Amino acid sequence: AVERMGVYLKLKQGFDFRCLRFPMVLSPSAPAGAMTAYPSHAIAAAARGDTFVMPVAPDTGMSTLYLNDVTRSIVEICSAERAALTQHAYNLHSFMFTAQDLVEAIQSRFPGFSCTFTSGSPTDDLILRWPDVFDDSAARADWGWAPHYDFDATIGALVQFANAQR
Template identity: 50%
Template structure:
């Protein structure tokens, strides 16, 4: 029986990644506290699962939560994503940066052992080298990336200065059947959903525009595996993950193999095209593979098959 001090707090626990990561830890018999904004929770609460509604911008709520549940580990996934960050810069800074600082400080003050933060390859801005080396300079071009770099640096400060076991992964584009409709960069997932519905699809980028991509279930497994690795095995503060290259043209052809009637066009939205074209097509994830055994199970073909399966479910 695992005791109270192995509890895990997941912020953004009802999100795309959060609820699947929670599911994995619940399956291991861990108690999981899922924290997210009201209205995102499911009706069914599982054994060992605690669902708490609130806003990460409320530092008092975070403090009460940590003092009440005394989690051993915090997985901080609550965030505005790239589009919504650009739509409201002040809210994005408050949710993504200030709240993360408050949470890191509270974790340190309340002796939380381990803190995981979800970062992104959007922290790099335009990248000139493919595959992008792990030590490539981070000069993000959108506020989302800026907030993520800020929190990476804060986390490493709390690790070096205060001994918090801070861990962080940078994900490429995540191919997910649950991608929100408003996420313009999630066009590969939206295109698959359109094909299933028998609808035509307009790609917001040129056929050749592509980016390093990873399937949702690989990300979830990666988060769990990494957070269970021994601290001694980790040589990096932050690890990049990579799985395969995906362009608009590649996903369109992959979908057409399965849905012969799939009807699509390309109508470039310049800002989206430029942002994605700037991100790396391939990322060197050698350190993650060498240090804690990261290996993606899904290539492009398997990812598309699995997304279709999950959407149909």
Template identity: 25%
Template sequence: MGTILVTGSLGQIGTELVPLLVKKFGPSRVIASDVKPPDSDVFHDIEYITMDVTDREMVASTMKDRSITDVFHMAGILSALGERNPELAFMVNSVGTFNVLNSAVKAGVNRVMIPSTIGVFGKDTPRDNVPVVTVTRPATMYGVTKVNAELLASYFRNKFGLDVRGVRYPGIVSYKTPPSAGTTDYAVDMYYHAVAGKSYECYLKEDAALPMMYMPDALDSLMKLYSADGEKLRYTIEYNISAFSFDPATLASAIRRVIPEFRVTYRPDYRQSIAETWPRSLDSTDAKIDWGFSPAYDIDAMTEDMIENLKEMHVRNQPGL
């Protein structure tokens, strides 16, 4: 066992993944990186490097010079930001992923983990219970770059024998680091508003159902796949996983079971048209069969946990308390 490099460590997933890897493998085995310098209150006990995944030389020299054996490639530009800046999405998601895979082969890296997304689907994909192998003709630049990443991952596995693994994440709900600019961010925003005693104006329609998952299950799934028997894996980074599906009205009702006065209004914007090209639900059977995917949280368990933790953070952040 050697050293694990995490790209995009300061993101919604990276900030929770890095401490998990440190706990599991020890601080000397994990190097965190991101294009930004670290916030003052994260990652004290491990090495941190500022690394832009679009910088081919830097990615290559980092992997080689530090004898990296495993990479968790979490750097990315998500759907809503990608629509505002398609060139950036292409550079980070497509070119950056190529740089990571290409450098990994050259540096003799053992395993690369790369999340894909439900953003690879498009309006020609069936809307319900979508299987792994289906039509992937997305309408967004995010989707285009993520289909490209899926194809690159399979190419590098088949051509060079690189062990590349990953899942198509649905929308991920979490309380530690706010999501950056995805289409499913409304779910996290709703909890923040509800706990702060505010009403919420939702940018998706009340019946815009999408597949979703709570962060502990997202991390647990990634780690299960990471340590799965490679012989049993039929896919590269295309494993569909989803814990449940809900629309904004259903989430609002779940929150009202804990905070009855919470109110939501709806004013759909451009993100509604992105959501309309994505499936309502996924078939995660292949992930269950091949590596034991089994989410623990349903929408009510997630809601209780989110509200409890956000209330605690709210109290901690009140001056004088």
């Protein structure tokens, strides 16, 4: 609704409306109840030496961004030349990973980590409805969007934070 209102104000009143659409965002301080925060919580569990229950199937994955790229993208879209923007709203994407990819990345840093998977959960169902890759080609072309964090860099940052919290 906010996006539709922004587009309306842009078209009718000349309002400089710019919108970003984010995929799953990974954050070191993900809230406990967030359905898509399981990657951060799994890494924190591994750092504590705990087991973890993945609320998704091993092959469930989706488009993702790390929080630092999210905050930087907001500054960048606000700083972009208005004339260069060909769209009202832009999708962003950095990487796609599956729950199994996550487990392997965690186990490479915490060899004793173990977990189980949950197929058909509400979280699994939600994520399976989202695209694996958000097409962010317009953002890349119009204002030079490019993520700084890929999967490995994101996992490294999350592990570093989790280790500091122990």
